Amino acid sequence: MILKELLSKFTLKGDSRGSKAKRQILYSFLLQGLSVLIGLLYIPLLLDYLTQEKYGIWLTLTSILGWFSFFDIGLGNGLRNKLAEAIALDDVELGQKYVSTTYALLIGIFGAVLVLFHGCNFFLNWNSILNTKGIANEELYVLTSIVFTFFILRFIVQLISVIYLADQLPSITKLMTTSGNLLSFILVIILTKFAAKGNLILLGTIISVIPVILFVIVSLFSFGGRYKAFRPTISKIDFKLSSELMNLGAKFFFLQITAIIIFSTSNIFITQFYGPEEVVVYNIAYKYFQVPIMVFSIVMTPIWSAVTDAYTKSDFTWLKNTLRQLNLLALVFALGVVAMIFISDWVYELWVGDQVKVPFSLSVVLAIYTIMYLVMAPYSHYINGTGKIKLTMTLAFAGIPIYLILVFVFGDLFSNSTGIVLAITLSSLIGLVIQPMQTYKILNKKATGIWDK
Known part of the structure; x- marks a missing residue:
């Protein structure tokens, strides 16, 4: 009864925008708890089903395929902001045009990407790319063909999730x-019980096909029900709006490129410097310190579109009050990350046993990066929500050459993936200073020039 009263106060207190965000945070926490548990259980399951080398190959391959996500040129994030604005202004017809046009653009772009990939894939030497001889190149060809096809299809069908985000329903x-x-x-558990160990093709098929099927089903139900008014139709495709979507989307696109270059190439650099086995070590430590980021992201996810709604309506009081609360919460999370460092060895032992040994230095550097992310997250979400991301884009591009230089410097200085993570961390430092400055300029109506673009 007491718990029910507390939950009621939490979800109902405040204005409608704040109450909606609180409810979404609560629901998302419950779902994220299950998601984190699944992610933690996946690693020992796959380590047992695959060899450490094959698991490293799978992680590296998925990172490479992640590069192709930038081909949506930021249209998903562009739609998120534009649709949120249309909803705030109660312009349903404009919203439907944005949705229809975005689907048309994505189908055209990713259809071309799919044809191009399959035209080139036959000639690629995946053994060389993945630095392995433990699996036949023919098998890697089949694996990449299946995984990439459904990976691309997922980028189209998961657009329904962007509509829910724009409507401030991230849960x-x-x-x-x-x-x-x-x-x-x-299904992977069933696979490990009944199929021969090490079947990457079957594993990759299961993991890549299931999400696509699920998003298709959700899309059919959503456009037939809650979002019937936004249902994409050929008659509502308006390529005149594509410039609005693509101008904003292009900025997010460039941010995506920098993120892909830095985070997706980390596995490649680790593989080339230390071998695919070290990729597993890095990913175990990375997933451990991703936990506070994932939990904090639950709080931040509804903030993006809520900021768009508040900024469109010039509700600066709500924006300032909410930012103060988020900063305090980020500080609490940062203290929790410090505690995670001291129990990291015990957690790794409990989690994966003695199969993988994670250097303490890697845990420390990942913790520093995590704290930086937590501190910057409220500001980056505010900037994304207002759509004024040109400065962020410029900083991100400036960080790429710094990152690449530091990778080769620290890659030789360290005997494990600690150096690669240190390169990522140091190349992100400038954003820690600039993003808060821009946010406060925007909230105090003092942003001019590049600060306001």
Whole structure:
């Protein structure tokens, strides 16, 4: 009864925008808890089913395929902001045009990417790319063909999740993702019981196909029900709006490129410097310190579109008050990350046993990066929500050459992936200073020039 009263106060207190965000945070916490549990259980499951080398190959391969996500040129994030604005202004017809046009653009772009990839894939030497001889190149060709095809299709069908985000309902998006992960996890468990060990093709098929099927089903139900007014139709495609979507989307696109270059190439650099086995070590430590980021992201996810709504309506009081609360919460999370460092060895031992040994230095550097992310997250979400990301884009591009230089410097100085993580961390430092400055300029109506673009 007491718990029920507390939950009621939490979800109902405050204005409608704040109450909606609180409810979404609560629902998302429950779903994220299940998602984190699945992610933690996946690692020992796959380590047992695959060899450490094959698991490293799978992680590296998925990172490489992640590069192709930038081909949406930021249209998903562009739609998120534009649709949120249309909803705030109660312009349903404009919203439907944005949705229809975005689907048309994505189908055209990713259809071309799919044809191009399959035209080139036959000639690629995946053994050389993945630095391995433990699996036949023919098998890698089949694996990449299947995984990439459904990876591309997923980028089209998961657009329904962007619509829920724009409507400030991120818990539904989280429900889709978690449901897909849970179903895939159950099928992988069945696979490990009844199929021969080490079948990467079957594993890759399960993990890549299930989310696509789920998003298709959700799309059919959503456009037939809650979002019937936004249902994409050929007659509502308006390529005149594509410039609005693509101008904003292009900025997010460039941010995506920098993120992909830095985070997706980390596995490649680790593989080339230290071998695919070290990729597993890095990913175990990375997933451990991703936990506070994932939990904090639950709080931040509804903030993006809520900021768009508040900024469109010039509700600066709500924006300033909410930012103060988020900063305090980020500080609490940062203290929790410090505690995670001291129990990291015990957690790794409990989690994966003696199969993988994680250097303490790697844990420390990942913790520093995590704290930096937590501190910057409220400001980056505010900037994204207002759509004034040109400065962020410029800083991100400036960080790429710094990152690449530091990778080769620290890659030789360290005997494990600690150096690669240190390169990522140091190249992100400038954003820690600039993003808060821009946010406060925007909230105090003092942003001019590049600060206001």
